[in-house]
Amino acid sequence: MANIIEVEDLFFTYRDGTQALKGISLSIPEGSRTALLGPNGAGKSTLLLHLNGIYLAQKGKVRVMGQEVTARNCKWVRSMVGLVFQDPDDQVFSSTVWEDVTFGPVNMRLTADEVERRAGEALAAVNMEKFRDKAPYHLSYGQKKRVAIAGVLAMNPRVIILDEPAAYLDPRGKDTLMEILWRLSNNGTTVVIATHDVDLAAEWAQQILVIKDGRTLAQGDVSILADEKIAGEAGLRFPVVTQIFKHIPELKLAAVPLRISDAVSEIRKVLKETGRDR
Numbered sequence: 435m436a437n438i439i440e441v442e443d444l445f446f447t448y449r450d451g452t453q454a455l456k457g458i459s460l461s462i463p464e465g466s467r468t469a470l471l472g473p474n475g476a477g478k479s480t481l482l483l484h485l486n487g488i489y490l491a492q493k494g495k496v497r498v499m500g501q502e503v504t505a506r507n508c509k510w511v512r513s514m515v516g517l518v519f520q521d522p523d524d525q526v527f528s529s530t531v532w533e534d535v536t537f538g539p540v541n542m543r544l545t546a547d548e549v550e551r552r553a554g555e556a557l558a559a560v561n562m563e564k565f566r567d568k569a570p571y572h573l574s575y576g577q578k579k580r581v582a583i584a585g586v587l588a589m590n591p592r593v594i595i596l597d598e599p600a601a602y603l604d605p606r607g608k609d610t611l612m613e614i615l616w617r618l619s620n621n622g623t624t625v626v627i628a629t630h631d632v633d634l635a636a637e638w639a640q641q642i643l644v645i646k647d648g649r650t651l652a653q654g655d656v657s658i659l660a661d662e663k664i665a666g667e668a669g670l671r672f673p674v675v676t677q678i679f680k681h682i683p684e685l686k687l688a689a690v691p692l693r694i695s696d697a698v699s700e701i702r703k704v705l706k707e708t709g710r711d712r
């Protein structure tokens with residue numbers, strides 16, 4: 435799989451002198467599901483703002499679809515890489531939901547028909563069609579979050595990045611959001627989430643990126659989440675499923691499971707081997 439995003443030795447210092455990124459490198463394969471993890475202040479949000487061209491590299495490179503992100507092409511980058519902020523109040527500001535979701539496509543100077551089609555499809559994708567004439571101000575947090583996602587979807591990006599997508603959502607809101615993320619990924623969109631939720635990362639992601647202190651600590655498949663050294667360094671806890679199985683070594687599993695579905699099949703295997711599957 436080709437990489438749709440590549441970051442090479444990227445540095446970024448805020449005006450007050452805070453060095454947020456200190457030579458970070460990583461890659462995101464096209465069509466993949468990536469979870470970005472790391473402790474508070476690791477540089478996740480700062481990195482995400484570089485991936486869609488809101489911040490530009492001070493040193494090092496960010497490449498999107500093979501093109502280096504610069505002041506000249508950052509508008510194109512923003513249309514290719516959609517970013518959903520953690521707090522929908524930072525993103526949803528128009529007087530109606532419809533106005534908000536059409537804002538991006540109107541700015542892209544698409545025809546009225548195309549704007550209508552894209553905004554309609556985007557609202558349908560997040561199950562918010564019936565709220566189109568409502569003021570975002572009157573929506574619940576989870577509904578506003580879905581409007582923010584629709585606004586990004588309406589731009590038809592190749593990559594969608596969500597900063598802490600599950601934060602403050604109730605269990606049902608979180609399930610709805612995960613369904614949306616699965617659907618997007620099944621349709622071929624590259625999806626990246628920054629999260630502190632290791633269980634969500636283990637269940638959903640194909641690729642895990644752990645960052646710490648402005649650098650990449652680890653990049654690889656979900657087995658990274660069961661690695662004691664990495665978890666210790668990044669201050670991550672193991673997924674709940676992994677914790678349970680690490681406590682029962684007498685099961686002698688070939689690999690400690692990270693996901694509920696893997697745990698269930700491991701348990702079934704043990705039951706079968708010991709004749710307790712009836």
Ligand SMILES: Nc1ncnc2c1ncn2[C@@H]1O[C@H](COP(=O)(O)OP(=O)(O)OP(=O)(O)O)[C@@H](O)[C@H]1O
Nearest residue numbers: 448449450452454473474475476477478479480481
């Ligand atoms: N606008 C800003 N001005 C100055 N420093 C900033 C600014 N935004 C972030 N920082 C600093 O940059 C570093 C990285 O912050 P960033 O928000 O990227 O981390 P994060 O990994 O997203 O953290 P969290 O998990 O808490 O959201 C931190 O030390 C933070 O205090």
